[in-house]
Amino acid sequence: xxxxxxxxxxxxxxxxxxxxxxxxxxxxxxxxxxxxxxxxxxxxxxxxxxxxxxxxxxxxxxxxxxxxxxxxxxxxxxxxxxxxxxxxxxxxxxxxxxxxxxxxxxxxxxxxxxxxxxxxxxxxxxxxxxxxxxxxxxxxxxxxxxxxxxxxxxxxxxxxxxxxxxxxxx
Amino acid sequence: xxxxxxxxxxxxxxxxxxxxxxxxxxxxxxxxxxxxxxxxxxxxxxxxxxxxxxxxxxxxxxxxxxxxxxxxxxxxxxxxxxxxxxxxxxxxxxxxxxxxxxxxxxxxx
Numbered sequence: 001x002x003x004x005x006x007x008x009x010x011x012x013x014x015x016x017x018x019x020x021x022x023x024x025x026x027x028x029x030x031x032x033x034x035x036x037x038x039x040x041x042x043x044x045x046x047x048x049x050x051x052x053x054x055x056x057x058x059x060x061x062x063x064x065x066x067x068x069x070x071x072x073x074x075x076x077x078x079x080x081x082x083x084x085x086x087x088x089x090x091x092x093x094x095x096x097x098x099x100x101x102x103x104x105x106x107x108x109x110x111x112x113x114x115x116x117x118x119x120x121x122x123x124x125x126x127x128x129x130x131x132x133x134x135x136x137x138x139x140x141x142x143x144x145x146x147x148x149x150x151x152x153x154x155x156x157x158x159x160x161x162x163x164x165x166x167x168x169x170x
Numbered sequence: 171x172x173x174x175x176x177x178x179x180x181x182x183x184x185x186x187x188x189x190x191x192x193x194x195x196x197x198x199x200x201x202x203x204x205x206x207x208x209x210x211x212x213x214x215x216x217x218x219x220x221x222x223x224x225x226x227x228x229x230x231x232x233x234x235x236x237x238x239x240x241x242x243x244x245x246x247x248x249x250x251x252x253x254x255x256x257x258x259x260x261x262x263x264x265x266x267x268x269x270x271x272x273x274x275x276x277x278x279x
């Protein structure tokens with residue numbers, strides 16, 4: 001099986017599942033379709049020789065973040081949530097807005113000239129964990145540390161927000 | 171090994187640009203179309219993933235790992251955003267008993 005066919009299959013499936021996330025009326029189905037979308041995007045990463053990013057994508061996105069979404073969805077008991085039934089004007093304007101965004105970006109990118117890459121010697125194993133770790137702890141060590149501060153802030157914020165405490169709310 | 175054959179076998183970087191753009195537009199459409207706040211957050215995750223896909227595509231196209239590291243930082247921001255956003259949603263649900271965003275325009279007037 002040629003690689004083009006794999007790409008077209010994966011791309012079509014990714015777009016289809018992403019559309020189902022938006023269009024399915026049941027929130028639980030949306031979450032499950034989003035998990036499927038993340039798995040398909042991970043397959044795209046594997047196709048592009050970025051194995052470590054693919055694994056991390058499955059662990060973090062499909063594993064952690066989507067489980068968080070599922071927890072909240074089941075906790076809030078939104079099973080019988082009605083579908084996306086807004087006024088028809090809103091639907092049409094959403095379609096027009098997203099469609100014009102897509103048209104403009106595609107038209108801008110169609111004639112874009114991409115520089116021919118000068119591949120370095122170790123281009124084939126750029127996505128391996130050894131190479132990524134080397135770069136993360138040398139060149140990008142400051143953003144790495146800053147992201148840990150961001151995590152602490154998010155954690156404290158989430159605990160504070162989810163706390164059922166009169167003193168905080170008043 | 172696989173990558174060199176992928177970008178030499180008729181699949182150009184423009185195919186991935188198109189795929190990422192379509193995914194991003196679907197995310198934008200979802201944010202405008204849906205009324206459930208949880209699904210809005212999911213559409214934001216979808217848009218972030220479209221950007222991630224493009225970053226990885228260019229990273230492998232140029233044979234440099236920097237783009238893939240930016241994907242990790244985007245994942246960090248997405249995880250933090252999902253945590254805080256969902257806890258705000260739980261708080262809103264506790265007070266209003268719904269997650270419909272049409273009811274959350276109280277700050278308007």
